[in-house]
Amino acid sequence: MTQVSDFYYELPQELIAQEPLSDRSASRMLVVSRESQSFTDDCFANFHTYVRSGDCLVLNNTRVFPARLHGRRNTESGASLEVFLLRAQDAKEKIWNVLIKPAKRMHVGDRILFRDDFCCEVLSQRDFGEHVVEFSAGEPMRDFLERLGEMPLPPYIRRKPAPADRERYQTVFAEKRGSIAAPTAGLHFTQEMIDRCRAAGADIAYITLHVGLGTFAPLRERKLADIQLHEEYFEISESNASLMRKATRLLCVGTTSVRTIETALLRGGFCEMSGETNLFIYPGFRFRGTGAMMTNFHLPQSSLLMLVCAFAGRDLTLAAYRHAVAARYRFFSYGDCMLML
Known part of the structure; x- marks a missing residue:
């Protein structure tokens, strides 16, 4: 298992969920037992029955912001452009790392015009197609994005964002703004389910990982050893660290929660901590804290699928995915979920 191609599976396009369910907690849930090397069909409404007294659920409380803008070149052609915001470089959110589409013939000094006299200027070009731009605006950038930005639905959702996505592509516990994609395992949770887990004897700990290119960017390399x-x-x-320290089992909701707690344990343990992580988890990784994991179904040959394979084993994981395909589970961001025990 040294090649990205080792993590491929066949997925019919019609199984990619295009809309959220009317009830966010009504998803199906495939329960995978690492001990018995088996899996069973269930539903997320029963999630709390798998929670044990002494568990600590780890939830990512990041908040998605409307990161996609549509503008046009400040040239005679006035060609349309999409600007996808990645991360602000300053407190006032004037300077951003962005992806521009199409990026051909974009040069330092070029300007992109938006509605209401907003514009940005290209300051520099970076690797992986990124640009650094500076916005000039007469109102706070956050207000501008709330008015004119679109929720950054992934490209496999083949429709324009709808007003309902502002709520549904967001967890009910989203708090700290900064993500350009939702931590999708958390989308299934309602406050009622969180309360049921507490009633079962679990603590609830919140971490923050702002989802960016490290989570969803396609892998360009062929060999796992070359991936960064x-x-x-x-x-x-x-x-929240104290809740995790005293837990008898950490049940991580989502791959972002897994990567955060495993990063913390690699850096000395659970304590107040902040920083950057590019932790890549793939088969052979030794998990130090994750005792169970709940996550959505992930794209073939993605770093997220490799993380799941590292936790549950590649053969069991891919067998579970093949079963999910045959049983017509819904896949990806607005799809069903899998609980690995």
Whole structure:
């Protein structure tokens, strides 16, 4: 298992969920037992029955912001452009790392015009197609994005964002703004389910990892040893670290929670901490804290699928995925989920 191609599976396009369910907690859930090397069909409404007293659920409380803008070149052609915001470089959110589409013939000094006299100027070009731009605006950038930005739905959702996506492509516990994609395992949770997990004897700990290119960018390399993910910002407070320290089992909701706690343990343990991580987890990785994991179904040959294979084993994981395809589970961001015990 040294090649990206080792993590391929066949997925019919019609199984990629295009819309969220009317009830976010109504998803199906495939339960995978690492001990018995088996899997069973269930539903997320029963998630709390798998929670044990002494568990600590680890949830990512990042908040997605409307990161996609549409503008046009400040040239005679006035060609349309898409600007996808990645990360602000300054507190006032004037200077950003962005992806521009199409990026051909974009040069330092070029300007992109938006509605309401907003514009940005290209300051520099970076690797992986990134540009650094500076916005000139008469109102706070956050207000501008809330008015004119689109929710950054992934490209496999083949429709324009709808007003409902502002709520549904966001967890109910989203708090700290900074992600350009949702931590999708958390999308299934309602406050009622969180309360049921507490009633079962579990603590709830919140970490923050702002989802960026490190989570969803396609892998360009063929060999696992050559892969280096983009860095993403994370933080853990002392109050949440203390809950994780005393837990008998950490049940991580989502791959971002897994990468955050495993990063913390590689850097000395659970304590107040913040920084950048590009931790790439693939088969052979030794998990130091993750005791169970709940996650959505991931794209073939993605770093997220490799993380799942590292936790549950490649053969069992891919067998579970083949079963999910045959059983017509819904895949990816707005799809169903898998619980690995």
